[in-house]
Amino acid sequence: MSPHSVKTGQHTATWWKDATVYQVYPASFKDSDGDGWGDIPGIISKVDYLKELGVDVVWLSPMFDSPQDDMGYDISDYEAVYPKYGTVEDIDVLVKACHDRGMKLILDLVVNHTSIEHKWFKESSSSKDNPKRDWYFWRPPRYDEKGNRLPPTNYRSYFADSAWTWDETTQEYYLHLYAASQPDLNWENEETRNAIYDSAMRFWLDRGVDGFRVDTVNKYSKHVDFRDAPIVDPSNFIQPATHLYCNGPRIHEFLREMHDKVLSNYDVFTVGELSLTPDPIHVLEYVSASEKQLDMVFQFDMIHLGMGHGLEDKYDPTEWKLSEMKQIIAKWQKFIEGTDGWTTAFCENHDNGRAISRFGSDEPEFWQASAKLLAIFMITLTGTLFLYQGQEIGMINMPSEWPIEEYKDIEAINYYSEAERLSKTTDPTRKERIMRGLQKLARDHARLPMQWDCSPNAGFTTGIPWMRTHDRYNKINVEVEEKDPNSVLSFWKQLLALRKDYRDLFIYGIFDLVDPENEDTFMYTKLSSNGQMALVALNFSKDPKPFTGVDRCKKMKLLVSNCKNWESETLQPFEGRVYLNF
Structure with a gap:
């Protein structure tokens, strides 16, 4: 220890x-x-x-x-x-x-x-016999029955395009699970791993990073x-x-x-x-x-x-x-x-x-x-x-x-562009649906x-x-x-101060759901190693909801609430309470 x-x-x-x-x-x-x-x-x-x-x-x-x-x-x-x-x-x-x-x-x-601008990738992409060629994933193309060049696999990247990009210099594809400018490192290669450990980790740890x-x-x-x-x-x-x-x-x-x-x-x-x-x-x-x-x-x-x-x-x-x-x-x-x-x-x-x-x-x-x-x-x-x-x-x-012009992220832009394209062909409402999603979920x-x-x-x-x-x-x-x-x-x-004051209860305590099927309120208990218990009640809606734990709380004290009417048997919109046993 x-x-x-x-x-x-x-x-x-x-x-x-x-x-x-x-x-x-x-x-x-x-x-x-x-x-x-x-x-x-x-x-x-x-x-x-x-x-x-x-x-x-x-x-x-x-x-x-x-x-x-x-x-x-x-x-x-x-x-x-x-x-x-x-x-x-x-x-x-x-x-x-x-x-x-x-x-x-x-x-x-x-x-x-890494980036395609990293010196490792520049070397790797310079020729097929470069010593760092195997530091990334390179594969030859495939061809369909009409002789059209195809990527080595049909993988979709995280950014809504192919996970393979063609390199004219060496006439092979390289793998990138994210953007084409982010080629994947080959962790199968021990030399690559050791370079990562030195350059990306020890360099900063030796400067005091935690x-x-x-x-x-x-x-x-x-x-x-x-x-x-x-x-x-x-x-x-x-x-x-x-x-x-x-x-x-x-x-x-x-x-x-x-x-x-x-x-x-x-x-x-x-x-x-x-x-x-x-x-x-x-x-x-x-x-x-x-x-x-x-x-x-x-x-x-x-x-x-x-x-x-x-x-x-x-x-x-x-x-x-x-x-x-x-x-x-x-x-x-x-x-x-x-x-x-x-x-x-x-x-x-x-x-x-x-x-x-x-x-x-x-x-x-x-x-x-x-x-x-x-x-x-x-x-x-x-x-x-x-x-x-x-x-x-x-x-x-x-x-x-x-x-959409205010969105800067490569992922959002790529998904929206794909949606525009599909809206004109196979999925007429996709652009509107994806825009609604970006309005809520975008990075x-x-x-x-x-x-x-x-x-x-x-x-x-x-x-x-x-x-x-x-x-x-x-x-x-x-x-x-x-x-x-x-x-x-x-x-x-x-x-945040309260969390430290009750660290055994909140940071380390045992969590248990209360009334798990209730679609109106979210309640759970926390139990510390010394037997202290908290009851947490949360209303995740815009409407007042019945506080089904009110009887349980009669022998507990209120520790914190975000609402003035905390004694009510109704949880107000987006009200949260934490009770402690005596």
């Missing part, structure tokens, strides 16, 4: 389990030089704000040198910083600023792919026979093929090696982005302490509520029920019981629409209650808590009347500039922002909310 860990209940406590982690999206957080892009000096200027909020760990989304085709997830140099963001020395200053305040800093580890959020962590191991995916859409050549490149045959071997060769030599933590892994038993293979792979992962079942079915219909929105959300939360709260695994609590990140607009209401009369309801929800869940920038002030989706919503004050561009920049500032920034911003003891920001500060 680490000298920094203690035993609490069923799980060993560590600093990274206790932590509140705050994700910073560098392009949109704070611009210090007026060029319209956020930067590292801007983040440094707000470290005290984060400390006062109650943040323990800052997670910095990719700030590496990059052509920015996919907002920095296309890395051209792991050991350099994108010039608009600053320098490596600026990161050193940020590390020290965090450490001086008792905080930690983690980076994104993006090692499933861990990584590990991007696309279950895609490193592919089925390298590259057989075609089953045809589920006869009208299209490209087909979803996630089962052929997620959780591949060597993935746990690769992650154990990463841990043993690199991570085990530092006091750090990792959180993996684990998509398309619905079986808790399989997830435990990644997060069990004895497996020595990852410390925790993000599970996306809740985030996927309201999304379409399958990769190709991601932005074709669907309806969801509160009982579905309950079962999802219960599944990932309960799966670590009796194990040495760990879990996460989150409802926002850089890849999804804002939680208030998705799970609450961003209408002015319900906005504040929705924001506070979600705060109560998050701080009472077991696991390491992750906040996304602006969540603490109640930032919301961009207005629905904004046109762009989370990437609007952070709203600091009422000055032009919300105090994010003195220049022209790279992305439009939200129309309601003069009502939803840090300056306004810091002055208001009843604001969303003040409420978050109160709750």
Whole structure:
């Protein structure tokens, strides 16, 4: 057992389990030089704000040198910083600023792919006999019965096009699960893996970084026979093929090696982005302490509520029920019981629409209650808590009347372009459906500039922002909310402190659903190792709902509520309450 860990209940406590982690999206957080892009000096200027909020760990989304085709997830140099963001020395200053305040800093580890501008890929693509040729996946073309050249497989990429791109120089295709400018690294090659460990990991860990959020962590191991995916859409050549490149045959071997060769030599933590892994038993293979792979992962079942079915219909929105959300939360709260695994609590990140607009209401009369309801929800869940920038002030989706031209994300643009094309041929209503989905679910919503004050561009920049500032920034911003003891920001500060005060109950406690079939209210209990119990009651609707737990609460005291009429037998719209036993 680490000298920094203690035993609490069923799980060993560590600093990274206790932590509140705050994700910073560098392009949109704070611009210090007026060029319209956020930067590292801007983040440094707000470290005290984060400390006062109650943040323990800052997670910095990719700030590496990059052509920015996919907002920095296309890395051209792991050991350099994108010039608009600053320098490596600026990161050193940020590390020290965090450490001086008792905080930690983690980076994104993006090692499933690089940019086509990375020196490794430039060498790999220069000739078939280059020593780095096998650092990426290259395959010869196929031909149909008419002699037309075809990609090696029919895989659909995550960005709505083929997962293979033709290279004229070497007359072969290269694999990219994401954009064509993001070729996949070949983890089968030991030399490639060792280069990743040195350049993307040790370089930063040796500078004092405290861990990584590990991007696309279950895609490193592919089925390298590259057989075609089953045809589920006869009208299209490209087909979803996630089962052929997620959780591949060597993935746990690769992650154990990463841990043993690199991570085990530092006091750090990792959180993996684990998509398309619905079986808790399989997830435990990644997060069990004895497996020595990852410390925790993000599970996306809740985030996927309201999304379409399958990769190709991601932005074709669907309806969801509160009982579905309950079962999802219960599944990932309960799966670590009796194990040495760990879990996460989150409802926002850089890849999804804002939680208030998705799970609450961003209408002015319900906005504040929705924001506070979600705060109560998050701080009472077991696991390491992750906040996304602006969540603490109640930032919301961009207005629905904004046109597609305001969307900057490559994924949104590609899905919309595909929908326009299909609307003219096989699916006349697809463009309207996809636009409705983007208005609720697009990644762009989370990437609007952070709203600091009422000055032009919300105090994010003195220049022209790279992305439009939200129309309601003069009502939803840090300056306004810091002055208001009843604001969303003040409420978050109160709750984050409360979570620490009751760490055995909220961070480590045992979760149990109450009335799981009730479609009106979401209730659950939390039980600590010393027998303390909390009852949480949440109304996720615009209508008053009966509080079915009222009798149960007569022998309990109210710990927190976002509504003044908390003694009522009715839960008001988006009301949340937490009761404690005496």
